[in-house]
Amino acid sequence: MEFTSRGLWTMIHGMGFGALYLMACSGALVELYRRYSRRNNAPVADADETFLRFYLIAMAVLAWLTVLTGAYVIYPWYRAVPPPGISNLTAFPQRLLMSNPSTSAWHSIGMEWKEHVAWIAPISITMAAYVAVRYGRNLKNHPELRAAVVGFVWTSLIAAAIAGFFGAMLNKNAPVAGGETIHFIPGGHL
Amino acid sequence: MSAQHPSASAISTAHFNGSGAAAVLAASSGSFLLAVLAILADQSGAIKSFMIFSKATGPLSGVTTCAIVAWLTAWLVLHLRWKRRNLVLRRVNLIAFVLLALGVLLTFPPIADLF
Numbered sequence A: 001m002e003f004t005s006r007g008l009w010t011m012i013h014g015m016g017f018g019a020l021y022l023m024a025c026s027g028a029l030v031e032l033y034r035r036y037s038r039r040n041n042a043p044v045a046d047a048d049e050t051f052l053r054f055y056l057i058a059m060a061v062l063a064w065l066t067v068l069t070g071a072y073v074i075y076p077w078y079r080a081v082p083p084p085g086i087s088n089l090t091a092f093p094q095r096l097l098m099s100n101p102s103t104s105a106w107h108s109i110g111m112e113w114k115e116h117v118a119w120i121a122p123i124s125i126t127m128a129a130y131v132a133v134r135y136g137r138n139l140k141n142h143p144e145l146r147a148a149v150v151g152f153v154w155t156s157l158i159a160a161a162i163a164g165f166f167g168a169m170l171n172k173n174a175p176v177a178g179g180e181t182i183h184f185i186p187g188g189h190l
Numbered sequence B: 001m002s003a004q005h006p007s008a009s010a011i012s013t014a015h016f017n018g019s020g021a022a023a024v025l026a027a028s029s030g031s032f033l034l035a036v037l038a039i040l041a042d043q044s045g046a047i048k049s050f051m052i053f054s055k056a057t058g059p060l061s062g063v064t065t066c067a068i069v070a071w072l073t074a075w076l077v078l079h080l081r082w083k084r085r086n087l088v089l090r091r092v093n094l095i096a097f098v099l100l101a102l103g104v105l106l107t108f109p110p111i112a113d114l115f
Helices: A005-036 A045-077 A095-099 A104-117 A120-141 A142-171 B006-011 B016-041 B046-049 B060-083 B089-106
Strands: A002-004 A181-184
Touching: A002 A005, A005 A045, A005 A120, A005 A142, A005 A181, A045 A095, A045 A104, A045 A120, A045 A142, A045 B016, A045 B060, A095 A104, A095 A142, A104 A142, A120 B016, A120 B060, A120 B089, A142 B016, A142 B060, A142 B089, B016 B046, B016 B060, B016 B089
Parallel strands: none
Antiparallel strands: A002 A181
């Protein structure tokens, strides 16, 4: 079992940070609805308040790690320009996709949308985390601010889901590969 | 004295919705600006070249860095102005969600290419 270093970074970015962030979004939405619904008149406990603050801060860190590794580690490999005369474009995913009319839209729509919309996720969740930290249990007294937080978490989820979907499809059609080979489990042992 | 003042200040400002409103409006403005900068970099060769802050990442590096700097600056300015105020949040939310929706829509290439 082996990975290339670029493949490993792609997994860290997509399946590590990105997928974890998407799952965390649904958890945050459930927690916000459960805690601040109009039917729930119980006061917010200290432990619950602290938990939500750290949960949203962790989400913000995760979202920033996802976009930063995507833009500054993986994207340069994706958009690398092949030297003249190269016919095998396997190591140049963007050019590989654009070389075939049946896959070019994965770049022109998929990557072009993903590379920009993804940044709305960390911006939105940073705002939600800030409001949760600043207002804490007082958020219960600010229904419109609460609505904004829930709306931004939803937007963050949508933006991350768009980026995640296209990231998975792009990697399926033209994987970012190459670099050093990392051996996890030697073959022939099973 | 110094240990008590910050918490007292935090409790009192938590009664105002101004700093929350600043965060909401700044985040939506930043998202909208990100989409606008992406369109500008796509349409203008000069802006595209200017936005190449990192050669490896290309214009995306400048577009996102400028949007983040603008977002944080707007946030700081609005926070300083609004932190001890109560605003009509319904209006702020409406503007914010329009900007946020436009931000998401304008990053969609078939829509961005209309400009």
